[in-house]
Amino acid sequence: MxxxxxxxxxxxxxxxxGCASGGKPALQATSADKAPLIAKAGQDVAPPKxxxxxxxxxxxxxxxxxxxxxxxxxxxxxxxxxxxWFANAHYGxxxxxxxxxxxxxxxxxxxxxxxxxxxxxxxxxxxxxxxxxxxxxxxxxxxxxxxxxxxxxxxxxxxxxxxxxxxxxxxxxxxxxxxxxxxxxxxxxxxxxxxxxxxxxxxxxxxxxxxxxxxxxxxxxxxxxxxxxxxxxxxxxxxxxxxxxxxxxxxxxxxxxxxxxxxxxxxxxxxxxxxxxxxxxxxxxxxxxxxxxxxxxxxxxxxxxxxxxxxxxxxxxxxxxxxxxxxxxxxxxxxxxxxxxxxxxxxxxxxxxxxxxxxxxxxxxxxxxxxxxxFADTPEWAKSQGRDADRVNPAQVLSWVNSGLVKKFGEGRWATAFSAAGILFDDKLIAAKGVKPADVYEETKTLLLQMKGVADVFTLAQLQGTDTQTPYLEAMRKSWHPDVAAPVQIVVKPGWLFGSRVGGSSHGTPYEYDTxxxxxxxxxxxxxxxxxxxxxxxxxxxxxxxxxLHVRSPAQAQGRVLPLPKPAVAAELK
The missing domain is CATH 3.40.720.10 (Alkaline Phosphatase, subunit A)
Incomplete structure (x- = not known):
């Protein structure tokens, strides 16, 4: 940290x-001064120095x-x-x-x-x-x-x-x-x-x-x-x-x-x-x-x-x-x-x-x-104000998950580590036991949802799926890369943080205070x-x-042109 x-x-x-932008349509916006919007931001003005x-x-x-x-x-x-300035700007x-x-x-x-x-x-x-x-x-x-x-x-x-x-x-x-x-x-x-x-x-x-x-x-x-x-x-x-x-x-x-x-x-x-x-x-x-x-x-x-x-x-x-x-x-x-x-x-x-x-x-x-x-407010401060806030200890999470998986599937250290917002598993153990990975992920989700401070858990099947209705699933899907991310992703409750120490604050959730x-x-x-x-x-x-800048958008870009109000006077500045 x-x-x-x-x-x-x-x-x-x-x-x-260079060429024009990637061709994505501009959003329609409401500006305080009701100025017209630039459909292709800056394309009618020479680029800045x-x-x-x-x-x-x-x-x-x-x-x-x-x-x-x-x-x-x-x-x-x-x-x-x-x-x-954009009053409602967020990360997705x-x-x-x-x-x-x-x-x-x-x-x-x-x-x-x-x-x-x-x-x-x-x-x-x-x-x-x-x-x-x-x-x-x-x-x-x-x-x-x-x-x-x-x-x-x-x-x-x-x-x-x-x-x-x-x-x-x-x-x-x-x-x-x-x-x-x-x-x-x-x-x-x-x-x-x-x-x-x-x-x-x-x-x-x-x-x-x-x-x-x-x-x-x-x-x-x-x-x-x-x-x-x-x-x-x-x-x-x-x-x-x-x-x-x-x-x-x-x-x-x-x-x-x-x-x-x-x-x-x-x-x-x-x-x-x-x-x-x-x-x-x-x-x-x-x-x-x-x-x-x-x-x-x-x-x-x-x-x-x-x-x-x-x-x-x-x-x-x-x-x-x-x-x-x-x-x-x-x-x-x-x-x-x-x-x-x-x-x-x-x-x-x-x-x-x-x-x-x-x-x-x-x-x-x-x-x-x-x-x-x-940033989230510090949980200890939030609790003093009567809010539901605290910390989820990652070591305790792994211990709880492994205890439950042992009961379900037999001896072994099934969950190996936290990685970013998710949990990794021992794939060799899963294969050796003849257990389906999807069953391990689903059982892990069931176990985690029993823990205080956990709001939701998304499995590999959900992350690879097309469901857009479940709250925060799409946001966690955008955080998930198939080559590097863990197959089970965790979202803590609002006001809660992952961490074991008392003191300080953090971020990392899909909630408004972080996005x-x-x-x-x-x-x-x-x-x-x-x-x-x-x-x-x-x-x-x-x-x-x-x-x-009058160049194309980056090849992997998923965003759209911002609805910038048009300048009142065209560029005449040198």
Whole structure:
């Protein structure tokens, strides 16, 4: 859960020749300003010089709206007041986790096609752990490479918008920046170059999948040791105490120590003599992880000259900011710490957008912001409010299932392990006992439905079937890939989480608090203004950006063009 590698992916992308979109019809939407919709988004306007695609890891849409009155005028409000935002944007898949979400965004395809079913899973044939962006053939440049380290997009079985764009013109560039390797490598696709934050050294590094050595601008960035500037810096509340009355105070027993304590103000590097591996790792669960990532994004813009070419060439900058996810995991989205972190992020975005206005030109780029998943309230907090919420212990689940299967089918360890949202089984034991696999799966479902906290269980037959009426089955089907996913998938009850420790929160369910995320957009020549209430999905972003860039949609895309209100004035900005 707390994978301490900030990733930054540098994708060389391509310019704007190419064909129209995949031909999927646009949805009909209702906009606050009743502006006409672009049937083929952006096709009647020359492409921008730069697409800025932003992800806030672990940001539920409810947090954007809950704190709207406290936002700066040009951070998130740039989208809400002067762009188009989608009030009912969701993920369509059920196992809502970081890697799966990041794989959807710019491919437009669900895990059932990308094969990125989770952050990690077990190989169904060997039982070995698999990390979503692992590739043993490649290592980090100038830094230690741990087992299962994220070094390439090899496991991603789909192309991205950047891949399509680069196929048109390899000279165009796509930069993807993230607080996690998976948060950059997956949106970047197969034809880019990745840089990752090394939590032991405070550097950004690439892997040998992308290049043999770093360019000079990366060397210069690392030589300046920007991470060290946060040593001894205080994360203090931005607003007076009364402004946080809507949030849960610090220091609750369920708010775990993320490395910087669980109360504000928090001093980074407190009790450390000097910057070192623990300090560098602890930058992530603080606002300064995002500040550092945006600093590297600026360095990439400068070093690679993003958005600086003639109009016939477009670049893509993808920035996935990871710190909010770490904060929400440790303290819960209901906490003051999460509330304050969001306000810090808002200020960082304001500064970043103003930098882009000056460097690239306000009329030369499109910005889109989303999230990879939402977040559940911390179960202990929810229970204190009288809600049905708790945790399901995975070890106890396996023990219960195996005890029941032994009674039914005889001795043996029938269920071997959890894998993503499902359970794997000993296929050799099943064959040796002469038992039908389907019977084992059905009995497992019967057993699991007896457990407190389990809402439903879907078997292989259901996942391979065509039933679209059973609640959450279609969502879990979209999370299920036949080559890598387990044959039995579990959905916990609303408010419940898988986990054994007391404290912290998580995500990973098909419920609204996990699927409802922001899709916010801005770009005066390409995006109108207003709130769109029509239901849309994150998978719709890729076809939309492809249309704006005048290229085809990624081959595996399942989304449709977003119903963007048409700009009031046609593009006249240079």
């Amino acid at each position: 707390f994978k301490l590698k900030i990733s930054f992916v540098l994708l060389a992308s391509s310019a704007l020749l 730069l697409v800025v695609f932003m992800v806030v890891d672990g940001l539920p849409m409810r947090q954007v709206l809950n704190y709207r009155d406290q936002l700066q005028p040009d951070g998130f409000k740039r989208f809400l007041d002067r762009g188009t 898949h059920g196992h809502t986790v970081t890697a799966a979400g990041h794989a959807v965004m710019l491919t437009g395809a669900y895990p059932q096609r990308t094969s990125i079913i989770s952050n990690e899973w077990r190989d169904p044939k060997t039982g070995e752990m698999v990390y979503c962006t692992q590739d043993a053939a490649h290592t980090y440049i100038g830094n230690k490479t741990a087992p299962l380290a994220g070094t390439s997009p090899r496991n991603l079985r789909a192309e991205t918008v950047g891949d399509v764009l680069r196929g048109v013109d390899p000279a165009a560039k796509v930069i993807a920046v993230s607080g996690k390797d998976r948060g950059a490598i997956l949106p970047a696709g197969h034809k880019g170059t990745a840089y990752m934050y090394m939590s032991e050294t405070g550097q950004f590094a690439s892997s040998t999948y992308y290049m043999p050595a770093h360019p000079q601008w990366v060397k210069d960035f690392n030589a300046a040791k920007p991470a060290d500037a946060f040593f001894g810096k205080a994360w203090a509340p931005l607003l007076p105490e009364a402004a946080y009355a809507r949030s849960v105070p610090d220091g609750q027993f369920w708010q775990v120590n993320s490395g910087n304590g669980n109360k504000l103000p928090a001093i980074l590097g407190d009790k450390h003599e000097k910057p070192g591996p623990l300090f560098y790792a602890n930058i992530l669960p603080s606002p300064f992880g995002d500040e550092l990532t945006l600093a590297f994004a600026r360095a990439a813009i400068e070093g690679e000259g993003l958005g600086g070419g003639v109009r016939a060439k477009t670049d893509i900058l993808s920035v996935s900011l990871s710190s909010h996810d770490y904060v929400n995991h440790a303290f819960g989205p209901e906490s003051r710490l999460s509330h304050d972190h969001f306000l810090h992020l808002d200020r960082y975005l304001q500064g970043f957008f103003q930098y882009l206005d000056a460097k690239v030109g306000a009329g030369n780029y499109v910005a889109v912001l989303t999230a990879d998943h939402g 409802h995320v922001p899709i916010l957009s801005w770009g005066p020549a390409w995006v109108g203004r207003g709130e769109v209430k029509t239901p849309v999905e994150v998978a719709d972003i890729a076809p939309t950006l492809a249309n704006i």
